Amino acid sequence: MPLGKTLKCPQLLVGRPNATGHKKQNVKRYGNLFEQVYSAENLWQAHVRARKGKGHYTEVLKINRNPEKYLGPLQRSLINGTYRTSEYSVSLRKEGRKMREIYRLPYFPDRIVHHAVMNVVEGIWMKSLIRDTYQSLPGRGVHMAAGRIKRALREDEEGTRYCLKVDVRKFYPSVDNEVMKRIVRKKIKDKRLLNLLDEIVDSTRGLPIGNYLSQIFGNLYLSEFDHWMKEEKRVRWYFRYCDDIVLFGPDKAALHQLRIDISEYMLERLRIEVKGNWQVFPVDSRGVDVVGYRFYRGHTLMRKTIAEGFKKKVRRIERDWQSMSSSQIINGLMSYTGWMKYADCTGLRRAYLTNPVRKIAEIACTKADQRNPLGSGGSRTSLSRRISWTATRSV
DSSP, X not given: OOTXXXXXXXXXXXXXXTTTOOOOOOOOOBOSOHHHHHSXXXXXXXXXXXXXXXXXXXXXHHHHHOHHHHHHHHHHHHHHTOOOOOOOEEEEEEETTEEEEEEEOOIIIIIHXXXXXXXXXXXXXXXXXXXXXXXXXTTBSHHHHHHHHHHHHHHOTTTTSEEEEEEBTTHHHHOOHHHHHHHHTTTBOOHHHHHHHHHHHTTSSSOOTTOHHHHHHXXXXXXXXXXXXXXXXXXSEEEEETTEEEEEESOHHHHHHHHHHHHHHIIIIIOOOBOTTOEEEEHHHHOEEETTEEXXXXXXXXXXXXHHHHHHHHHHHHHHGGGSOHHHHHHHHHHHHHHHTTSOOHHHHHHHSOHHHHHHHHHHHHHHTOOOTTOSOOOOOOOSSOOOGGGGGGO
């Protein structure tokens, strides 16, 4: 098929042993996949997926104009086994109080190859993940995790009396390459595809943050641990978002013992370490701070740092809206209104999403031909100075 065609492409459990609602892991292994990875249709579709939000890249424009010139040689390198991961460019990025090393690969050929692999194996790997694994998975984001945690606290007060929170010390850089390759082989038996995946895994030590495949690799790495928690430890209320793990139980001592078991499992089987900041605490005394929210039985609040970021963003819009682009205003507000949709923050809305702020958003959306996510109405609290709406044409 010619290039350019799209591809259609322990006592923590309350109840019976299967009351977790969890099915045991399917051990089927898949072969005859590599031909699908390097097919012309799949390479073109990988380019289509990889170029989203990058339409201005020079490499993207060149491939758009002449896909055979670029994807043809890439296809041959995959078939011949000569494809090698390009050199990474590494930069530092501050995330909260942490500095992270971010790894980037060229768009061509590497990002296309990664998407080509995912087009074929994503469905296979997704089937191996438990229901309550989240982050960077289709349909499984922060808000689904929030909904499930709310349900647990609402439906099972006795079974969620205490909470255990743990996370992994420097998870992505600490991933052991040999363990990662062993886990990949649990579901894949196609030798040529395994050779390609081995090459990608061994292109650097650990999982490089910023690499497209690192997200699914990270979830796979902890998937066996997830199944161990559900099937052997029989933990009913267990949630994992990347390497942040939250689980509930009726007995504090049992959670302390489980924390020891978790540390031993991760060290012995996965060669990673639990951070020393683990916590066991009664839920009703302080709520559960995870996935950007603080969960209580009767209500949910945004995490304090996110709420403060929202306030700072609104104050900036109030102050500088005339010099900001429409997209800056819209994106700045929409990112936070998405968080607020799943939290109880009526007071915060009234105090900061005032009529003048809504009007600014309305004019920005009109200019950008987008629907105003804030709607109309709100508090009549005014800005420190009266806005002259005749000047808003500059937004």
